[in-house]
Amino acid sequence: MKGLAAMDEAVDVRRRTVGPGRGLRRFPPAPVVPDTATLVRAVTDQTPAAGEDGPAHLLGRWADTLPRDAWDRRARAIATAALAFAASPTQPDRSPLRAWITGRPKPQPDLCLGSLAVARSPWWPYRIVAQEGRSGHRWWVAPLAGWGEGLEVHTPIDLAHAGGVQGGPAVGRVLMARLVAVPVGEPDPGALHAVLPLVLPEGAGALIEGAAASVHAGQGSERRRAEVLAAAGHLVVRLVHDALQPQ
Numbered sequence: 001m002k003g004l005a006a007m008d009e010a011v012d013v014r015r016r017t018v019g020p021g022r023g024l025r026r027f028p029p030a031p032v033v034p035d036t037a038t039l040v041r042a043v044t045d046q047t048p049a050a051g052e053d054g055p056a057h058l059l060g061r062w063a064d065t066l067p068r069d070a071w072d073r074r075a076r077a078i079a080t081a082a083l084a085f086a087a088s089p090t091q092p093d094r095s096p097l098r099a100w101i102t103g104r105p106k107p108q109p110d111l112c113l114g115s116l117a118v119a120r121s122p123w124w125p126y127r128i129v130a131q132e133g134r135s136g137h138r139w140w141v142a143p144l145a146g147w148g149e150g151l152e153v154h155t156p157i158d159l160a161h162a163g164g165v166q167g168g169p170a171v172g173r174v175l176m177a178r179l180v181a182v183p184v185g186e187p188d189p190g191a192l193h194a195v196l197p198l199v200l201p202e203g204a205g206a207l208i209e210g211a212a213a214s215v216h217a218g219q220g221s222e223r224r225r226a227e228v229l230a231a232a233g234h235l236v237v238r239l240v241h242d243a244l245q246p247q
Helices: 001-017 038-044 050-063 070-085 095-103 109-120 208-219 224-243
Strands: 124-131 140-143 174-181 191-199
Touching: 038 050, 038 070, 038 095, 038 109, 038 191, 038 208, 050 070, 050 224, 070 095, 070 191, 070 224, 095 109, 109 174, 124 224, 174 224
Parallel strands: none
Antiparallel strands: 124 140, 124 174, 174 191
């Protein structure tokens, strides 16, 4: 499959045909889901300094101290990985991810398709509402009030690889994640994968609306909110962490 245009078209076709449930059709299916380490590599291959600068770029002063636990360490990796989707200031349609996909050596075709599917999915805020069972890593989430916009979640999400500067998933906390669907014909059809699953600091729920509105205004009010958070969700995350920064 040649070129980004052809791969983008393939993602659109898969989005229109992915299976069961009206809500799931709104999540682009990814034949291979890129993990955090793969996205970090996509960023650092283009900008080696991002390995050091990435955490501070998204987490602000939260990144000034040594990681406190595994959740914090993963939050820093997720912060760097999130820059894969950040558009260049001089080339709005160019990002480290797209440069990596078109570079040499080129990633496997299914990984390219999966990465583009993730890029189409907004980095969206969800409320963590319940844990599946008494232990484990699968959690039920729902869009925040006023953030439905067709992104219904009908299955628990595996958050074993989530990160957070104030710990991991807990009922009531806000999760930022890019959700993609398992393609039709794969095991566990209808499941959703969370890419860049970042648990925001306590108090984030009251700040998300204002942070997103600020970023939306800067990106152009004619764009849909989902489009803005697909391309600039990292700016919302930075505003929230700045507002809740440690003293």
